[in-house]
Each structure stands twice: as structure tokens, then as C-alpha cells.
Amino acid sequence: xxxxxxxxxxxxxxxxxxxxxxxxxxxxxxxxxxxxxxxxxxxxxxxxxxxxxxxxxxxxxxxxxxxxxxxxxxxxxxxxxxxxxxxxxxxxxxxxxxxxxxxxxxxxxxxxxxxxxxxxxxxxxxxxxxxxxxxxxxxxxxxxxxxxxxxxxxxxxxxxxxxxxxxxxxxxxxxxxxxxxxxxxxxxxxxxxxxxxxxxxxxxxxxxxxxxxxxxxxxxxxxxxx
Amino acid sequence: xxxxxxxxxxxxxxxxxxxxxxxxxxxxxxxxxxxxxxxxxxxxxxxxxxxxxxxxxxxxxxxxxxxxxxxxxxxxxxxxxxxxxxxxxxxxxxxxxxxxxxxxxxxxxxxxxxxxxxxxxxxxxxxxxxxxxxxxxxxxxxxxxxxxxxxxxxxxxxxxxxxxxxxxxxxxxxxxxxxxxxxxxxxxxxxxxxxxxxxxxxxxxxxxxxxxxxx
Amino acid sequence: xxxxxxxxxxxxxxxxxxxxxxxxxxxxxxxxxxxxxxxxxxxxxxxxxxxxxxxxxxxxxxxxxxxxxxxxxxxxxxxxxxxxxxxxxxxxxxxxxxxxxxxxxxxxxxxxxxxxxxxxxxxxxxxxxxxxxxxxxxxxxxxxxxxxxxxxxxxxxxxxxxxxxxxxxxxxxxxxxxxxxxxxxxxxxxxxxxxxxxxxxxxxxxxxxxxxxxxxxxxxxxxxxxxxxxxxxxxx
Numbered sequence: 001x002x003x004x005x006x007x008x009x010x011x012x013x014x015x016x017x018x019x020x021x022x023x024x025x026x027x028x029x030x031x032x033x034x035x036x037x038x039x040x041x042x043x044x045x046x047x048x049x050x051x052x053x054x055x056x057x058x059x060x061x062x063x064x065x066x067x068x069x070x071x072x073x074x075x076x077x078x079x080x081x082x083x084x085x086x087x088x089x090x091x092x093x094x095x096x097x098x099x100x101x102x103x104x105x106x107x108x109x110x111x112x113x114x115x116x117x118x119x120x121x122x123x124x125x126x127x128x129x130x131x132x133x134x135x136x137x138x139x140x141x142x143x144x145x146x147x148x149x150x151x152x153x154x155x156x157x158x159x160x161x162x163x164x165x166x167x168x169x170x171x172x173x174x175x176x177x178x179x180x181x182x183x184x185x186x187x188x189x190x191x192x193x194x195x196x197x198x199x200x201x202x203x204x205x206x207x208x209x210x211x212x213x214x215x216x217x218x219x220x221x222x223x224x225x226x
Numbered sequence: 227x228x229x230x231x232x233x234x235x236x237x238x239x240x241x242x243x244x245x246x247x248x249x250x251x252x253x254x255x256x257x258x259x260x261x262x263x264x265x266x267x268x269x270x271x272x273x274x275x276x277x278x279x280x281x282x283x284x285x286x287x288x289x290x291x292x293x294x295x296x297x298x299x300x301x302x303x304x305x306x307x308x309x310x311x312x313x314x315x316x317x318x319x320x321x322x323x324x325x326x327x328x329x330x331x332x333x334x335x336x337x338x339x340x341x342x343x344x345x346x347x348x349x350x351x352x353x354x355x356x357x358x359x360x361x362x363x364x365x366x367x368x369x370x371x372x373x374x375x376x377x378x379x380x381x382x383x384x385x386x387x388x389x390x391x392x393x394x395x396x397x398x399x400x401x402x403x404x405x406x407x408x409x410x411x412x413x414x415x416x417x418x419x420x421x422x423x424x425x426x427x428x429x430x431x432x433x434x435x436x437x438x439x440x441x
Numbered sequence: 442x443x444x445x446x447x448x449x450x451x452x453x454x455x456x457x458x459x460x461x462x463x464x465x466x467x468x469x470x471x472x473x474x475x476x477x478x479x480x481x482x483x484x485x486x487x488x489x490x491x492x493x494x495x496x497x498x499x500x501x502x503x504x505x506x507x508x509x510x511x512x513x514x515x516x517x518x519x520x521x522x523x524x525x526x527x528x529x530x531x532x533x534x535x536x537x538x539x540x541x542x543x544x545x546x547x548x549x550x551x552x553x554x555x556x557x558x559x560x561x562x563x564x565x566x567x568x569x570x571x572x573x574x575x576x577x578x579x580x581x582x583x584x585x586x587x588x589x590x591x592x593x594x595x596x597x598x599x600x601x602x603x604x605x606x607x608x609x610x611x612x613x614x615x616x617x618x619x620x621x622x623x624x625x626x627x628x629x630x631x632x633x634x635x636x637x638x639x640x641x642x643x644x645x646x647x648x649x650x651x652x653x654x655x656x657x658x659x660x661x662x663x664x665x666x667x668x669x670x671x672x673x674x675x676x677x
Binding site for chain 2: 005084086088092096097099
């Protein structure tokens with residue numbers, strides 16, 4: 001074996017900051033029905049005029065999410081890529097990210113000025129999270145209808161995501177969820193990491209989440225500045 | 227260099243294999259694959275055709291790394307792979323997996339040979355270069371290719387049909403002598419064995435928009 | 442066996458060389474067409490035939506046969522029979538022999554190696570039936586390699602019959618037909634029941650199978666881009 005293949009010689013030069021610029025990659029994960037696709041569509045509508053952006057969808061089946069985005073995000077077809085996950089949505093975003101990297105790189109080559117890519121995972125469970133080989137930051141979306149115990153249950157998505165979004169706050173009275181409990185439990189398990197309680201029905205622009213994304217784009221620009 | 231070979235053949239190697247069913251998803255839809263018996267038959271025909279072709283190409287690509295002009299040698303093999311893969315869906319699946327393997331292989335085993343590969347090479351070519359740069363022999367490359375021609379599809383069948391994973395593992399394990407036979411028979415040659423059924427299934431699959439797998 | 446087709450000064454095809462020996466005779470049946478005629482039963486196990494076809498620039502050649510070839514096993518342990526067609530094509534070559542019937546215990550290997558020069562066009566159709574009526578199927582292995590300017594366009598080997606590694610129930614057809622054509626670009630794929638057409642650079646390859654030869658022929662026609670009447674002539 002050549003000497004540079006020894007483990008002692010190994011230095012990984014491929015951290016996200018060293019990707020030679022390129023767009024900020026934002027993962028959008030969370031359980032089925034929590035509103036990932038609706039949030040992606042809202043962010044595309046709100047940020048589409050500010051940034052050169054694109055979306056990768058990881059539907060477990062069909063290209064339904066991609067089709068939804070085409071209809072609702074005012075995003076041209078050539079800015080949406082759907083990947084097949086081989087029945088394993090969490091594998092495709094965490095363990096073997098090849099198909100997603102291919103999709104991101106395809107979008108990058110198609111749109112050389114790309115500044116922002118959302119990678120939307122297929123609906124999965126509370127243990128699913130993105131590999132940082134695929135995304136720079138990740139948002140985990142849960143909803144109030146799942147019960148106010150969700151943040152307390154934790155899981156990597158809830159505890160370690162860069163932003164936790166609790167969606168559908170408008171439903172809290174209907175499902176008997178206590179937003180105060182959700183806020184408190186989230187803060188308890190997440191330390192300094194932010195949590196936003198939102199309702200896409202009441203705020204279709206996802207204003208606060210969009211602002212958080214802007215901060216991340218700015219932070220990455222500083223990080224990768226020559 | 228057994229451990230490097232195990233690394234190459236490991237289904238957890240993040241090279242994108244888990245999103246390809248090797249025709250299994252469409253075989254299930256077409257009603258030709260439904261249980262362990264028909265899975266074994268399907269894997270056998272895949273091994274004997276695309277498995278043999280991949281094994282031959284992988285071994286040749288492994289040797290091409292030491293060629294005086296590896297760019298030309300690998301380019302010629304890429305054309306041979308195309309000629310053996312007239313199905314556009316199967317070509318795309320092969321090149322997609324080739325690209326994935328280049329991504330991980332070139333970081334694990336940096337070597338000028340990676341740059342000698344055509345952009346988005348056929349998977350067996352990437353496998354051959356990975357074997358060479360990982361210190362393996364052409365015969366090892368053939369074995370990895372032959373094994374991978376059935377291991378991924380077997381897992382896909384398990385997922386899609388909710389088959390007993392132990393049954394599927396047993397089916398795969400019992401094909402080992404045939405995998406070895408195909409690899410040994412193909413390592414010094416460039417077989418062109420084809421299965422028109424797999425071509426048809428691949429094209430029908432590619433035309434669907436309700437699929438879990440990329441191929 | 443050897444046939445050379447040449448384009449004369451007035452642009453017409455002539456056949457300066459038409460010769461054969463052994464189990465195959467060859468007859469001129471038109472200005473630019475020949476028919477192969479078997480001089481004995483068979484091919485028989487152990488037979489080995491090489492056919493060289495040269496179609497020079499501007500010339501055309503059609504190669505047919507007068508009857509189906511019925512491949513028979515030799516006595517005892519029958520070795521395979523071989524037929525190798527080597528074609529050098531700068532003009533237009535059409536290969537459309539009658540079906541090959543491979544009887545029980547027989548093992549036939551058919552190879553086509555075609556080298557196309559720039560502007561050379563090839564259409565080759567193959568029809569195979571395993572076993573006569575009520576008989577066990579025989580083995581058939583067909584290899585097609587077509588190169589243009591030294592670069593391979595297609596190279597495939599199909600194995601049919603008991604013991605062929607990919608001839609396994611529930612898809613183990615008795616009848617198989619295929620056409621490879623480089624006479625024009627067909628970028629689209631076409632699929633049908635037990636039939637598929639795939640694009641080649643500047644051409645296509647179609648394959649179909651079934652229990653009976655006429656089923657397979659009809660299925661191939663359903664995915665072939667050629668006009669139906671022309672196809673009927675090719676696969677008559």
C-alpha cells in the first residue's frame with residue numbers, strides 16, 4: 001500500500017468550510033407530516049428573490065414533494081432535484097449520502113452562482129439527522145399535533161439540530177398541547193441552540209426561520225471568505 | 227489485502243449502492259420475484275450476466291492502472307462497458323454508482339489513477355481503480371464486482387418485500403460458490419453476457435415516477 | 442464462405458467474389474443479394490463455419506437463406522457447432538437469414554463481428570427457436586459485436602436453453618429474435634410485452650422473446666422503428 005494510505009498520514013481536508021465556497025447547504029428534517037415540505041416552500045418563496053437557491057427532495061416514494069414544491073414554491077423545475085432513497089430516507093441523509101451529494105453537485109453545476117440549497121429529508125422518525133458531510137446546518141421540524149411531549153423525548157433531531165422548529169402552533173388549543181411546556185423542554189435539552197415556535201398557516205412567509213437562514217448564509221460567507 | 231477487499235464489498239461503504247435495486251424493484255412489480263426461491267433465481271441470472279460483465283471490467287480496470295497510458299486504457303474499457311450496456315437506464319445506474327465510488331475511493335486511497343478515469347465512469351471501472359489503489363489484485367476486483375452484483379439487489383428485495391433478513395442473508399451466502407466461480411471465470415476476460423429481461427425491467431423502471439430505488 | 446460487394450463505376454453493386462465450400466453453398470439471387478443454401482443436414486455438432494462478408498463503400502448486399510437452419514447434435518457427447526460471421530461494411534449490409542432451430546441436445550454458437558467504416562450501415566436480424574415441436578429445447582449462444590472505426594457500438598452475448606446461466610424460469614423463452622441496426626439514430630427507448638428496443642450511437646438494437654417464434658417476431662415488430670412492411674420482409 002502506498003505510504004500516503006497509512007492512517008497516520010491521513011488528514012481530512014474536506015470539512016465544509018473548505019468546500020471552496022459553494023452554497024450554504026441547509027438540511028430540513030423531521031417526522032412525517034410535520035411540515036418540512038411546506039416550510040421548504042415558504043422559505044423558497046421568502047428567500048427566492050434574495051438568493052440564488054435550489055432544493056433537493058428525498059421523498060420516500062414518488063416525486064410528490066418535488067411536485068408540491070414546483071406548484072407552491074415558484075421554483076423552476078431545474079432548481080428542484082428529487083432523489084430516490086431505496087426505502088431508507090435516513091440512510092440517504094446520514095449513512096450513505098451519495099445520491100444527495102450527486103443531486104447537490106448537479107444543482108451547483110447547473111447554477112454556478114448558487115448560494116443556498118435546501119435538502120429536505122423524507123419523513124422519518126425522531127432519531128433521523130443529517131450527516132454534516134451533506135449539510136452545513138440542519139433544521140429539525142416537529143409539530144404541535146404530535147403532542148407537547150415531543151421535545152422532552154429528545155432524539156438527535158430535537159437535541160442536536162442547529163434549529164428546532166415547532167410548527168402548527170395554531171393547532172395547540174385543538175390538540176391540548178402546552179406551548180410553554182414545549183418551549184421549556186426544548187430549551188432544557190438544546191442548551192444554546194435556538195428553537196422557534198411557528199405557524200405556517202398564520203405566517204406563510206416563515207419570517208423567523210427565514211431570518212435564521214439569512215444569518216447562516218452570512219456566517220458561511222464570513223467563514224469561506226478568501 | 228483481505229481487509230481492503232472487505233471494505234470495497236461492504237454494503238456500508240457510502241458509495242450510493244443502497245439506492246439501487248439492480249432491477250429487483252421492477253422484477254417484483256412484473257411478478258417475477260416474490261419469495262426466496264424466485265429471489266435466488268433472479269440473483270443467479272443477474273450474477274451470470276451483469277455480474278460477469280462487471281467482474282471482467284473491474285479486473286481489466288485494475289490492470290489498466292499500471293498501463294503505460296492509463297487514460298487511454300480506461301477510456302477504452304469505458305467504451306467496452308457502454309457496448310455491453312446498451313440500456314440507457316442501466317448505463318445511468320452504472321455511471322451514478324461509479325461516480326459515488328470515485329468520491330469515496332479517491333479520498334480513502336488517493337492516487338493519480340483516479341484522475342485517469344473518465345468523468346462519471348462505469349461502476350466496474352471505478353471498482354477496478356479502487357482495488358488497484360487499495361493494494362488489491364485484478365482478481366480481487368472481479369470478486370468484489372461479482373459479489374456486489376447480488377448483495378445490493380438482495381437487500382433491496384428484503385426491504386421491498388419485508389422478507390426475513392436471515393433468509394436473504396442465507397440466500398446470498400449460499401450463492402458464494404457461484405460468485406467465486408463467476409469472478410474467477412471473468413477475471414482474465416471481458417465477458418459480454420447480457421439478459422434482455424434485465425434490460426426491459428430497467429427501462430420500465432426508469433419510466434416510473436413511483437419508485438423507491440434509483441434503478 | 443466469402444462474399445464481396447463492390448460499387449462499380451456507374452454506382453451499381455457487383456459481387457466480384459461469391460464463393461463457398463463445405464456445409465454451405467451460396468447463390469446469387471439478385472444484383473446485390475445472395476442466399477445461403479445448406480448442402481447437408483445441420484449444422485451438426487462439431488461443425489464450424491466462417492462467413493466473410495465485405496461490403497465496400499457505395500455497395501449494398503443482402504444476405505438471406507433459403508430455409509431454416511436445423512441444428513442437430515452429433516452422436517454421443519455432441520460438441521457445439523459454430524457459425525462466425527465477419528463483416529467489413531463501408532456500404533450497406535442487410536443480414537436476414539431464416540430462423541435457426543436448435544434441436545434437443547444440440548449446442549449452437551453464433552457470432553457476428555461487424556466492423557463498420559464511416560458511412561457503413563448494418564441491419565442484422567436473428568431468429569432462434571429452441572427445439573422442434575414437442576421436443577426439448579437445445580442450447581444457443583449468440584454474440585454480437587459491432588464496431589465503428591474501431592470503437593465498439595454494441596457487444597452482447599445472449600445464452601438460451603437448459604444450462605444457460607440466465608435462462609431460468611419463469612423467463613426461459615423458446616423463441617428469441619433480435620435486430621441490430623445502425624442505419625439511423627433512434628434515441629428513444631421502446632418497451633413492449635417481452636420486447637425492448639435500446640438506442641445505439643446511430644442506431645438501435647431490438648430484442649423480443651416468447652414461447653413461439655411468431656409471437657417474438659410480432660413483439661419485436663411492435664418496438665421496431667422500421668415500417669411494418671419492411672420488417673415483414675426482413676423477418677418473413
